[in-house]
Amino acid sequence: MNLQLQVSKDRLDRTLGLLKHALDRRVTLPILQHILVDVRPKEVVMKATDMELAFEATVPGEGQGQWTMAVPGKKFIETVRVFPEGILSLECPDAGGRLWLRAKGMNSEHNIQPGEGFPELPAPAKELPVVKIPVLRFKRAIQLGSIAVSKDATKPTLSAVLVHLSKHHVRVVSTDGFRLAVAEVPCDTNLKDEVRLIVPKRALDLIPTLLGDEGEVELCWDGTTLFLDQPGLKFSTRLVTGNYPAYEKVLPAELPKRVIMDREVFLRTLRFVGLKKDDYNKNVRLFYEFPNLRTVFQHPDEGVNQATLPFTGEEQPFELAFNIDYLTELLERLPGEEVVYQFKDEVGQGVFMSPSLEDFSFRYVLMPVRFANSATA
Numbered sequence: 296m297n298l299q300l301q302v303s304k305d306r307l308d309r310t311l312g313l314l315k316h317a318l319d320r321r322v323t324l325p326i327l328q329h330i331l332v333d334v335r336p337k338e339v340v341m342k343a344t345d346m347e348l349a350f351e352a353t354v355p356g357e358g359q360g361q362w363t364m365a366v367p368g369k370k371f372i373e374t375v376r377v378f379p380e381g382i383l384s385l386e387c388p389d390a391g392g393r394l395w396l397r398a399k400g401m402n403s404e405h406n407i408q409p410g411e412g413f414p415e416l417p418a419p420a421k422e423l424p425v426v427k428i429p430v431l432r433f434k435r436a437i438q439l440g441s442i443a444v445s446k447d448a449t450k451p452t453l454s455a456v457l458v459h460l461s462k463h464h465v466r467v468v469s470t471d472g473f474r475l476a477v478a479e480v481p482c483d484t485n486l487k488d489e490v491r492l493i494v495p496k497r498a499l500d501l502i503p504t505l506l507g508d509e510g511e512v513e514l515c516w517d518g519t520t521l522f523l524d525q526p527g528l529k530f531s532t533r534l535v536t537g538n539y540p541a542y543e544k545v546l547p548a549e550l551p552k553r554v555i556m557d558r559e560v561f562l563r564t565l566r567f568v569g570l571k572k573d574d575y576n577k578n579v580r581l582f583y584e585f586p587n588l589r590t591v592f593q594h595p596d597e598g599v600n601q602a603t604l605p606f607t608g609e610e611q612p613f614e615l616a617f618n619i620d621y622l623t624e625l626l627e628r629l630p631g632e633e634v635v636y637q638f639k640d641e642v643g644q645g646v647f648m649s650p651s652l653e654d655f656s657f658r659y660v661l662m663p664v665r666f667a668n669s670a671t672a
Contacts, residue, residue, distance in 0.1 A: 300334045300358030304375065304383040304398065310341065310352045311372045313528070316501055317343035317350055318368045324414075329365040331413040332394075334385060336361065342416055343368060348498055349416045351529040362387055363410035366394060374403045417531050419515045419522045424486065427511040428465055432480045432655050434503040439657045440467025440478030442628055444496050447471070452537040456499045458521075460490040467499075468542055474621050475545050475660040492521055493539055498532035505530055545660055547644050550637035554583060554608035555650075558634045561588075561604060562626040568592035568600040569619045578664045579619040585610040592619065613641040616664040625659050
């Protein structure tokens with residue numbers, strides 16, 4: 296019997312583009328370099344895993360017969376990508392050891408293996424709690440809330456991201472010890488107790504690419520794994536074990552003063568004065584002298600860059616200094632036309648935020664740098 300299924304090439308290509316993320320790591324089991332392809336009369340279900348991430352995706356189709364096989368993943372993905380748009384036929388003649396891809400005079404043969412050796416993917420138990428989060432808000436919270444992840448791989452919790460769920464909100468939190476980012480999505484989770492999930496940054500960065508922009512995403516979890524469920528796609532990732540820092544203690548409570556800058560102008564100014572920076576000199580000084588903010592970057596060997604921009608808010612003069620990379624990265628990622636800095640005094644910590652955010656909030660705490668003397672450039 297000639298087993299066959301016809302699918303949309305574009306739909307198959309986009310789906311394989313997600314599964315390829317499970318093929319990026321070096322693995323010891325050769326079967327993990329394969330995609331499990333389960334062909335059915337009305338659809339094809341594909342699975343891929345590196346034992347940390349796992350994907351199960353469904354693509355609709357029309358055909359006959361049912362068979363399961365393991366296909367070398369990267370070659371399969373590369374081949375599908377170069378086929379022309381339209382209908383792509385998957386054929387397995389006489390249920391043999393070959394898979395053929397055919398479309399518009401193009402034919403490609405692939406070795407296959409039996410699917411029995413492919414590992415079972417983790418699946419949530421039915422009694423696990425489920426939280427539904429608006430997709431677009433969750434994606435934006437991930438984008439901002441993960442900005443402060445540590446690059447130090449020896450600190451597994453800080454190089455991951457905290458997803459903090461409580462009864463009325465979901466927070467995405469990251470910190471590297473010098474800065475803290477907290478993005479909060481209002482959401483009725485129906486949870487009785489708070490839940491803290493430490494998610495690998497690699498996995499969390501993938502989630503926005505897996506989701507559309509409409510509807511809700513379902514999250515559930517057990518002691519070791521986070522599960523995400525969307526129509527046509529199931530995704531899971533192992534969680535990081537350990538205790539995440541009590542970040543709430545770092546969030547300043549009373550912040551009576553504020554200054555407001557144009558985000559694009561501020562960013563452009565920092566990029567200019569930061570032309571003097573190097574690996575050992577990264578601190579920019581900010582002199583708020585109402586109504587102008589004077590930015591100064593002084594390099595011990597190459598001299599000074601400075602520039603001014605207008606601001607509104609606090610009229611009493613004060614001075615701040617920050618790591619310019621941390622500040623620039625925030626302004627590059629923050630949406631909206633303005634950025635706000637709220638503070639109690641120039642000595643203590645303050646919070647950067649955007650007044651243009653809707654449906655969720657974001658706070659960015661950046662540790663100020665201390666200078667012994669005041670600069671006058």
